[in-house]
Amino acid sequence: MARHDEVLIALRRIIRATDMYSRRLSKIAGLTAPQLLVMQAIARQGEMTMGDIADEVSLSQATITTILDRLEKRELIQRLRGSTDKRRVYAHLTESGTELLARAPTPLQEEFISRFASLSDWEQSLILSSLQRVAAMMNADDIDASPVLDLGAMDRAQPATDINEQRQRQTGAQPPAKTPAKHTFSEATRK
Amino acid sequence: MARHDEVLIALRRIIRATDMYSRRLSKIAGLTAPQLLVMQAIARQGEMTMGDIADEVSLSQATITTILDRLEKRELIQRLRGSTDKRRVYAHLTESGTELLARAPTPLQEEFISRFASLSDWEQSLILSSLQRVAAMMNADDIDASPVLDLGAMDRAQPATDINEQRQRQTGAQPPAKTPAKHTFSEATRK
DNA sequence: CTCTATTGTTTTGACATCTAACCTTTATGG
DNA sequence: CCATAAAGGTTAGATGTCAAAACAATAGAG
Incomplete structure (x- = not known):
């Protein structure tokens, strides 16, 4: 078995463990991992637009919309249309959302955290x-994405022309603690 | 930012990259990553039951069922009820399934593989x-679930050496997955 | 001051996943 | 033998996730 096959196996196990913890979280705390991440982000910033959240937690805007739909239905967050720019939608926590969040565990398994913490520096x-x-090696080809790419592509899928579009949201992954900050949100000072 | 928060971020990026590659695969090759993995497993063994596949690729049986549903609808695989034991269902590739599989790329990004290969040993x-x-640290708590809630136990006496032992047979990878049962207790409660 | 391009969200459609509940069949204990 | 448990699969219901298309509102060009 090639090394990279073992890498793949390990990755799939990690992904699965992450997913299973999310479900467990949902049972014991009432929030899945992505829901928790989103709410934590909102709590940190006070109020965020869909796009801000998407950048912050590295998910697509569409995904954020569906996650917020569920949170809103449970009245954990609230949406407010922007007054100056009505395209924007601001999300903020409700009373009960804040409360629930305060009682929620971490988005990573406690078990894992303590094990990890017990390792030497x-x-x-x-x-x-x-x-x-x-992560960097996997995201890298996002960046350049050979413009031509394999012949086999065209005899099957007609579109295949959109590779350049998503170059807006890749964060380097190198700088440790650095919020991407591609989006300055200074909306309130609009005329 | 704590170390484990950075771990979480890296993990989410990896997970996302994996997912995005799966979609890309689906466009250029007509198979998503899990579909490809399942078909490769079947191709290797010639013919497998649902449960075998689930163990092999580390997914639940229910997931395998839905994946095979789609593959069967496209006539890439076929299901055959076992003759001696009629509970079993065997999946095997069809003509066109074998063909498609032969043309399919790897389930891991080529780009990643070549980058990885270029690293030193x-x-x-x-x-x-x-x-x-x-992976081992994340799956570990699956095993015991709730014997004690240590904390005080390990931060002093043990030099944290036995934490590594849990991963004994990971690298061998002969018997893949092996979800530690834990599922066999809640069955016959229907009545 | 219109007409069009751009930006921010939502909707649509498709997969992947899991747990729990449900069927079928086989195995087992009286 | 037969009732019941166990084993193998499928179904139902929830989430998460993304690309693309559809909407809505603002910004720009003439």
Whole structure:
């Protein structure tokens, strides 16, 4: 078995564990992992537009919409249409949302966190940088995305012309603690 | 920002990249990543039951069912009820399934593979073992579920050496997945 | 001051996933 | 033998997720 096959297996296990924890979270805390992440982001900023949230948590806008739909239905967040720019929609936590969030656990398994914390410092940074490298290697081809790409593509899918479009949202992954900040939100000072 | 928060971010990026590649695969090759994995597994074994596949690719049986539903609808695989044991259902590739599979790319981004391959040997194994360790740390609490809630136990006495032991047979990978049962208790409560 | 391009969201349609509940069949204990 | 448990699959119901298309509102060009 090739090394990269083992990588794939490990990745799928990680992905699955993440998913299963999300479901467990949902049972014990009433929030799935993405819901929790989104709410934490909103709590940090006070109020955010859909696009801001999407950038912050690295999900598409469409996904944010559906997540907020569910949160809104449960009255954990509220949407407010922007007054100056009516295209924007601002989300903020409700009373009960804030409360629920306060009682919620972390979006990463406690078990994992404590195990990870018990590793020595150099082991932790080794693991972290490995993950970041993998992430970078996987996201990289997003950036250049060979403009031509395989012949086999055209005899099957007609579209296939859209590779350049998404170059707006890739964050380097190198700088440790750095909010992407591609979006300055200074809307309130509009005329 | 805490180390484990950075871990979380890296993980989410990896998960997202994996998902996006799956969609791209689906466009250029007509198969998503899980579909491809399932078909490759079947191709290797010739013929497999739902449960075998589930174990092999680390997904639940229900998921395999829905994936095979789609593949069967497109006539890429076929289901055959077992003759001796009629509970079993065997899946095998059809003519066109074999053909499509032959033309399909790898389930991991080529770009990633070549980047990974270009790393030195020790780097590769460093990354691989980091991933395997993360996977092991995340899946670990699956095993016990709730014996005690230690915390005080480990932060003092143990030099944290036995945490690594959990991953004994990961690298061997002969018997893949092996979800530790834990599922067999809630069955016959219907009545 | 219109007409059009751009920007921000939502909707649509398709997959992937899981748990829990439900069927079928086989295995087992009296 | 037969009732019941166990094993293998499928169905139902929820989420998450994305690309693309559809909408809505603002910004720009003439």
